[in-house]
Amino acid sequence: MTRRHDVRLQGFSALASVEQAMAWLDAEGARLPAETIASSDAPGRVLDAPIHAPADLPDVDRAAEDGYAVRSRETIGAAAYNPLFFTLQESGTPLGPATATLASAGAPLPRGADAILPFSAASVEGEGLEILAAVAEGAGVEHRAGELRAGASLFDGTRALRAQDVALLAALGVERVQAVRRPRVRLVIAGPKRSVELPPGRDADGPLLRALVARDGGAIESVVVGANERGAIAQAIAAPGADMIVVAGRTGTGLDDEAPLALAEVGELAIHGIAVRPGGSTGMGRAGTAPVVLLPGDPLACLCAYELFAGRLVRRLGGRDPRLPHAVRDAEVGRKIVSAVGFVDVCRVRLVDGRVEPIGSVEEGGLASAVRADGFVVVPSSLEGHAPGARVRVHVYAESAG
Amino acid sequence: MTRRHDVRLQGFSALASVEQAMAWLDAEGARLPAETIASSDAPGRVLDAPIHAPADLPDVDRAAEDGYAVRSRETIGAAAYNPLFFTLQESGTPLGPATATLASAGAPLPRGADAILPFSAASVEGEGLEILAAVAEGAGVEHRAGELRAGASLFDGTRALRAQDVALLAALGVERVQAVRRPRVRLVIAGPKRSVELPPGRDADGPLLRALVARDGGAIESVVVGANERGAIAQAIAAPGADMIVVAGRTGTGLDDEAPLALAEVGELAIHGIAVRPGGSTGMGRAGTAPVVLLPGDPLACLCAYELFAGRLVRRLGGRDPRLPHAVRDAEVGRKIVSAVGFVDVCRVRLVDGRVEPIGSVEEGGLASAVRADGFVVVPSSLEGHAPGARVRVHVYAESAG
Numbered sequence: 001m002t003r004r005h006d007v008r009l010q011g012f013s014a015l016a017s018v019e020q021a022m023a024w025l026d027a028e029g030a031r032l033p034a035e036t037i038a039s040s041d042a043p044g045r046v047l048d049a050p051i052h053a054p055a056d057l058p059d060v061d062r063a064a065e066d067g068y069a070v071r072s073r074e075t076i077g078a079a080a081y082n083p084l085f086f087t088l089q090e091s092g093t094p095l096g097p098a099t100a101t102l103a104s105a106g107a108p109l110p111r112g113a114d115a116i117l118p119f120s121a122a123s124v125e126g127e128g129l130e131i132l133a134a135v136a137e138g139a140g141v142e143h144r145a146g147e148l149r150a151g152a153s154l155f156d157g158t159r160a161l162r163a164q165d166v167a168l169l170a171a172l173g174v175e176r177v178q179a180v181r182r183p184r185v186r187l188v189i190a191g192p193k194r195s196v197e198l199p200p201g202r203d204a205d206g207p208l209l210r211a212l213v214a215r216d217g218g219a220i221e222s223v224v225v226g227a228n229e230r231g232a233i234a235q236a237i238a239a240p241g242a243d244m245i246v247v248a249g250r251t252g253t254g255l256d257d258e259a260p261l262a263l264a265e266v267g268e269l270a271i272h273g274i275a276v277r278p279g280g281s282t283g284m285g286r287a288g289t290a291p292v293v294l295l296p297g298d299p300l301a302c303l304c305a306y307e308l309f310a311g312r313l314v315r316r317l318g319g320r321d322p323r324l325p326h327a328v329r330d331a332e333v334g335r336k337i338v339s340a341v342g343f344v345d346v347c348r349v350r351l352v353d354g355r356v357e358p359i360g361s362v363e364e365g366g367l368a369s370a371v372r373a374d375g376f377v378v379v380p381s382s383l384e385g386h387a388p389g390a391r392v393r394v395h396v397y398a399e400s401a402g
Numbered sequence: 403m404t405r406r407h408d409v410r411l412q413g414f415s416a417l418a419s420v421e422q423a424m425a426w427l428d429a430e431g432a433r434l435p436a437e438t439i440a441s442s443d444a445p446g447r448v449l450d451a452p453i454h455a456p457a458d459l460p461d462v463d464r465a466a467e468d469g470y471a472v473r474s475r476e477t478i479g480a481a482a483y484n485p486l487f488f489t490l491q492e493s494g495t496p497l498g499p500a501t502a503t504l505a506s507a508g509a510p511l512p513r514g515a516d517a518i519l520p521f522s523a524a525s526v527e528g529e530g531l532e533i534l535a536a537v538a539e540g541a542g543v544e545h546r547a548g549e550l551r552a553g554a555s556l557f558d559g560t561r562a563l564r565a566q567d568v569a570l571l572a573a574l575g576v577e578r579v580q581a582v583r584r585p586r587v588r589l590v591i592a593g594p595k596r597s598v599e600l601p602p603g604r605d606a607d608g609p610l611l612r613a614l615v616a617r618d619g620g621a622i623e624s625v626v627v628g629a630n631e632r633g634a635i636a637q638a639i640a641a642p643g644a645d646m647i648v649v650a651g652r653t654g655t656g657l658d659d660e661a662p663l664a665l666a667e668v669g670e671l672a673i674h675g676i677a678v679r680p681g682g683s684t685g686m687g688r689a690g691t692a693p694v695v696l697l698p699g700d701p702l703a704c705l706c707a708y709e710l711f712a713g714r715l716v717r718r719l720g721g722r723d724p725r726l727p728h729a730v731r732d733a734e735v736g737r738k739i740v741s742a743v744g745f746v747d748v749c750r751v752r753l754v755d756g757r758v759e760p761i762g763s764v765e766e767g768g769l770a771s772a773v774r775a776d777g778f779v780v781v782p783s784s785l786e787g788h789a790p791g792a793r794v795r796v797h798v799y800a801e802s803a804g
Contacts, residue, residue, distance in 0.1 A: 009504075011468075039609070066654045066656040066659070102656070104656035104658060105654055106593075119411050142768075146768075147768035148770045161801065162801050163609075163613035163614045163617070164705055164799070166609045166610070166613055167606040167701050167769055168701075168769045168773050170605060170606045170609045170610075202572060204572045205569070207445075207565075207568045207569050207571075208566060211564075215565070252467075252507055253468040254505075254506030255506070298508060299566075303565070364548075365549060366459070366548075366550070367569055368549045368556075369549075371566050371570050397564055399564050
């Protein structure tokens with residue numbers, strides 16, 4: 001630990017840019033190694049390697065609809081005024097001459113058949129069948145490999161699997177896949193401050209970060225509560241077992257803001273203080289091989305800094321798109337968004353009749369401002385805000401993944 | 403059960419419209435009663451009743467930033483060339499005259515203080531403090547109830563909670579909330595057909611529906627596999643314990659398509675056959691108090707019909723917005739989307755350079771077409787498609803909630 005890390009009772013003498021912080025995270029955040037998992041556990045997981053179809057789908061010619069399997073050429077000339085008479089035979093045997101057999105959608109075509117005659121084009125007469133219309137070759141038939149040819153690329157190696165993806169794997173008999181290991185994230189809740197007399201159980205950062213880490217595909221390795229002093233924070237950071245560590249609280253310039261000092265003691269503090277609002281006291285560094293992100297304890301600043309920094313690392317380690325995961329909506333500014341040149345501002349906004357309105361000023365309103373917001377706008381450091389009429393991109397807050 | 407339910411070997415003589423089917427679901431789908439849950443389990447859950455702030459937040463005047471708590475009027479006249487000398491006192495006691503005390507962001511203001519002086523405006527000199535600048539009353543202070551006033555509405559009674567919502571509840575000490583009970587969904591996998599020789603474990607509908615039900619906030623009550631005959635399907639439908647039942651498979655016009663007959667035997671079959679593609683053999687009805695949706699066994703048709711019908715019911719029972727839950731993106735058609743007048747078509751599409759291109763024709767391509775797709779376009783029954791240049795709404799497939 002060197003004196004230069006200690007901003008306590010001083011304030012930050014220099015701030016890193018958001019771009020510098022992201023570059024540091026991107027350099028640290030190599031995707032984790034793969035593990036083999038059951039395909040049934042794969043929804044939402046990220047594939048580590050491309051998957052190709054192991055077989056044709058379907059692997060036989062089959063009926064695409066319910067009806068009678070026939071030889072199409074034998075139906076030529078059939079009409080309501082000129083019915084042809086076929087024998088109706090049990091399914092499962094090759095088709096004899098002038099015979100038809102019941103076929104359910106999805107069932108393999110019997111040998112010899114090349115079309116499915118709809119029920120409406122036939123009429124059962126005793127043991128036989130009156131054919132009332134001709135059917136073209138291939139009608140109602142799904143040919144072998146019509147959906148997928150063996151060897152075809154199913155997924156590239158970066159895909160988070162969707163419901164239909166997992167279903168297709170099941171249909172193909174792919175029982176196991178290689179998925180990027182879920183990042184094991186340790187949460188160290190280093191607040192509240194000694195001087196703040198919060199009733200027990202009022203920690204907001206723990207529930208906040210648990211839900212956000214789950215959204216980003218991380219797994220909580222452990223949650224350390226009550227590590228408020230430098231030694232305890234250092235110990236919580238240095239313990240093995242996590243792929244990354246998020247410390248919430250004790251990042252500011254007060255006397256008890258010892259999280260950066262604790263990290264510097266057991267590892268390396270690479271960045272402390274970033275030109276972003278809220279969340280300027282965010283820090284980051286490394287303890288052993290594990291990257292560590294220090295988030296402000298104030299819940300609003302914690303939320304905003306998680307989104308920009310810690311979440312990016314969770315997503316990177318897990319092989320996901322590192323960008324903000326929110327749905328975006330481009331919309332017109334309805335009421336001026338005020339920002340500060342030199343700072344990236346994370347402005348909570350509401351969409352009112354499709355137009356964007358800020359909720360209070362960027363550093364005020366606390367967590368309640370993010371609760372009231374529909375989403376947020378990230379104002380670049382080069383701008384002093386957005387005037388009414390400007391088009392901006394809103395990152396829309398979604399319900400939690402639970 | 404009446405003969406009119408039996409479409410086997412006949413085909414559908416009439417189809418319900420998608421609007422009729424949705425109206426039936428909406429009439430059946432009353433939101434479930436509430437249950438009390440721990441706030442920590444509440445991410446993603448839907449509130450049953452509005453919540454109001456039980457207390458002011460913060461409940462004292464407190465420091466909004468790190469610095470020295472002072473009486474602002476005592477700093478008047480201070481400047482770098484005219485420093486004022488204050489006593490630095492321990493925090494936790496009322497402020498004496500011409501004294502200052504260290505204050506961390508979030509800490510209650512000591513009695514007598516009305517502003518926070520930044521560290522940059524003071525210099526420690528032995529036991530005392532040189533004040534180098536004046537500070538205005540209220541500077542750096544967050545006043546009681548500045549974030550939230552006791553009694554203020556936090557959430558209306560329909561909200562699915564987000565990460566910051568749960569964090570705010572924790573900050574306010576709200577330990578339990580009333581949430582709509584998660585719908586208990588029974589899955590009855592009634593395929594594959596007798597005549598289809600699928601290797602064991604190749605059921606696609608089960609994994610598909612599990613992931614979709616989870617996405618829509620439902621809980622799987624049980625999964626019944628192997629109920630392929632009328633009696634077994636009827637028994638699986640009639641058993642108590644589920645809020646709704648989804649049967650996959652055996653809905654078509656083949657001889658073994660006995661799911662509608664099974665439902666009619668133990669309950670009521672309200673609708674069978676809907677003017678939608680894929681998924682036209684979808685049915686719905688009631689067994690006791692539980693609504694039942696019959697989905698086609700073909701995985702692509704199962705997916706599309708789940709999205710439009712079964713998912714709507716899961717979302718309604720759970721108190722969620724019944725509309726399609728996908729993010730939407732309005733975009734221009736790049737290649738013609740062909741549809742059929744009289745049918746609602748669910749067309750899988752890709753976004754290529756921001757323009758919408760269909761993937762094959764609406765009833766072909768199987769599950770693989772939904773795997774290759776970025777999303778889908780719902781073409782109303784009044785249109786025969788969309789020409790290039792038309793603006794359409796794409797429902798974007800998302801990774802599964804897992």
